[in-house]
Amino acid sequence: MSLDDAVQDLADRLGVALVVLDHDLKIAAFSVHDTDARLARLARLLAGSTAPVTKSLVKEYRLHHAKHGVRVTQDDGELVVLPLRHEQQLLGYVYYVEDRETPCADDLEILESAAPEMGALLSLRISERRHGKENSKHLLAALLGGSPEARSKAAETLVRDDLIDDVENYSVLVLQAPESSSKSVTRLAVEATLEFTTRSTTVKIVGAVLGAEGIVLFPRPVNHDRLERALAGPDLEEVVAGVGGVKPSLTEAVHSYHEAQLASRASRLDRHRYGKRVFWEDLGIDRLFLQLPLDRLxxxxxxxxxxxxxxxxxxxxxxxxxxxxxxxxxxxxxxxxxxxxxxxxxxxxxxxxxxxxxxxxxxxxxxxxxxxxxxxxxxxxxxxxx
Known part of the structure; x- marks a missing residue:
């Protein structure tokens, strides 16, 4: 049984709409939301505009230490939250908003009895995600830094495994945090870009941190306004984004990557002119100058x-x-x-x-x-x- 099946079976048994979050409070699974009110809550959750379970809520109610389900009174109704563990490791939470006219007295008992299986299935999903990310990272590294043969093989695999759309427009985004920042800031910028894109469109993109750079591969031109919104988080204020030109094939995405690196360099060298979001197409004559050995002049x-x-x-x-x-x-x-x-x-x-x-x-x-x-x-x- 998959995590999705287990969540839906439990939701049907309880008559509620369930949501499963991972340890970082990101959505891992959810059941059918079959009423207007439930659909509205789900839409807000997927859009990132509101989340019933927040870090402050976890801290206030000590949810990470809870052994049983916890009931929390909120403006839009009672929230029932249960931590999910596997082999004593906290992996995330399952929750629902109480919106039934006649709740059952043994709801928490039913929820808690299903927790061990859901914890194991959530552990498997997290492992699959991690493996998928590592696989994407290796493919991205080969596509942008390998030999022509390696790039061709990586491109074929990315399309075959449905990790990126098979189109005729590819562009690369390079993200770089200030040298004084930790590598986690760059990783956070990549995750924010991936999450924003996943919420707002069905377009498949691939992202990873390679060395000091965060890299995201898009099967289309990058939109400036949406890029600004994706990187609008308070921890990402000083992250520089360089965007390469659009290329007609995946094997040529390496050229967009090099252009994105130069665009990112332009921001570091002349922030006053370029700001922190720089597109290759806007560099003008600096396209040539930025390829000079400027550090040796x-x-x-x-x-x-x-x-x-x-x-x-x-x-x-x-x-x-x-x-x-x-x-x-x-x-x-x-x-x-x-x-x-x-x-x-x-x-x-x-x-x-x-x-x-x-x-x-x-x-x-x-x-x-x-x-x-x-x-x-x-x-x-x-x-x-x-």
Missing amino acids: TPSQLPTGVRRLLNAPHGVELATTLEGYLDSGGEIQGTARRLRIHRSTLYYRLDRIREVIDCDITDGSVRLELHAGLRIARLAGLWPHK
């Missing part, structure tokens, strides 16, 4: 005009002004608006820039050299400190 390798500007007194102010001027295509009013300064101040600074670099900044080739040099200096961390 030195100031001596920058164009002469850029070096002079960065080393000059008030170098940050002058470099920022020139960068804004070049970003605005040399248009005075647009530059002044971008920098939030008066036009007379801008003219003064441009004159000072001409003196320092000893170049004609209206010349196209000079502008190209200065613009590229300033951008590379910023990405390489060679921008002067104030």
Whole structure:
């Protein structure tokens, strides 16, 4: 018998709608919810908007230590919760909201008598999930880091085992927590993305933590707004998300992965411009610059005009002004608006820039050299400190 069968049989016997949660209070199974009120509660639970059993409830009623069912009075009715164990290990909880007109006196006895079998079946389901996650992790690692033959085999297995949809649009999301954070934050970001997607759609996605990166493979383009909502948790505020471009086959997803890594790098190097959710398609010329050995560049390798500007007194102010001027295509009013300064101040600074670099900044080739040099200096961390 499966956990789903056991839950449904017990629910039919009691005349209630049962839900089984694992130790992390995530849904492991639920019975048929056959009334409007029950369906509404289930919909709220699946959407993540409300959960009758919370960490605070577990702590308040010491549910993790309970040996018998516990009755909890809540606004929408009495909640009956029973811990599920296997070989003395707490694995989760089974609960129902009391909504029957005439409850039976021996409900708790019936529930508790079924607990050992349900605990064993929940243990098996958790084990299957863990095995499935490990299998997905190995396949994802082979798909994104193996030889062409290994990638082809991993792609075939992912589709055959119904772990990912067989489509013509694949994109990769790379998640990275700050270096000061623990690896668990990255894992939490992956889980949050998987859970959000599972709740909101039937699209199959695969995710795992590989090294310091959290990786999620999507069989479609990644939606920016939904990505923001998936990573909206308080523990995920500083997680950086890089999204690669869409590729036409699973074996080419490795290219989307490399693009996602570069997009993630862009956020770390220039958070002011890119923020924490960066898409490859939005990088522009930085697509090329980010593939340079930026960590090995030195100031001596920058164009002469850029070096002079960065080393000059008030170098940050002058470099920022020139960068804004070049970003605005040399248009005075647009530059002044971008920098939030008066036009007379801008003219003064441009004159000072001409003196320092000893170049004609209206010349196209000079502008190209200065613009590229300033951008590379910023990405390489060679921008002067104030």
